[in-house]
Amino acid sequence: MSDVEFLKSKGIKITKARLVIYDMLKQADSSITADYIYEKCKELGIDINLSTVYRNLEALELKDIIDKFDLGEGRNSFAIKKNKHKHTLECNLCHKEIEVPCPMQQIEEMVRNQTGFVLTEHKLVLKGVCEECKINDGKCKKMTE
Template sequence: MRALEALKEKGIKITKARIAIYEILTKNESSVTVDFLYDECRRLGLNLNISTVYRTLEIFEEKKFVEKFYLGEGRYSFAIKKNHHVHKLECSLCHKEIEVSCPMQHIGELLKTQTGFTLTEHKLDLKGICEECKHKDKE
């Protein structure tokens, strides 16, 4: 069973609720809310409290198993962490490049919540001035 392997690999104690939450998260293309997870667990016949869902998500987040997306107005959604995608940030003066984590999954979740629009691809060019060049400019 994939859920058991995934949870064991992350060092997460195995419970019926954690297995169910993992499976619900992996079956959904986009992020889901705590209420959605709670309702789905109840629909599957699990007798649990919503606090169990919150605690499970906290553990998953601590173990870097899920990503948490702020949807505004104190609401969050969660998704299984996908492959780490990065972009390069290039200094406009010296052309030094650094890698930064891609913010687009978070932006995609916000867009989906606010507009119903699902991103299928993106391009992101990042340019700026690095710390060293900023200091040289002031001298």
């Protein structure tokens, strides 16, 4: 599927600026900032203002095409969404399991931006007590089943 077809399938209006921004995000090895996109466009002779870059990034984020990463101090970076895996939370008391999205992509981006270090894998163990056990002093319906 071409970029144009993909963006149209997501309900994105096709503009030259949007295609350029999407292509830069696709080609990037890691997340990139709006300022980087803006400067790269200037280098390539593409007439675009920074506010247009931000509007297009916002549109792509709203359509769930890209992820936005908070780098701190009001700075953000952006990357094409990856196929995300999930992690399982298990209640220590009743052993009920709940799937949650993996929070590591945000951490990976922070590590890469602050240290240049690229994570190749991670292991995440999450333990706790489910809401029902917490409310009912450690006794939820799952335990009585």
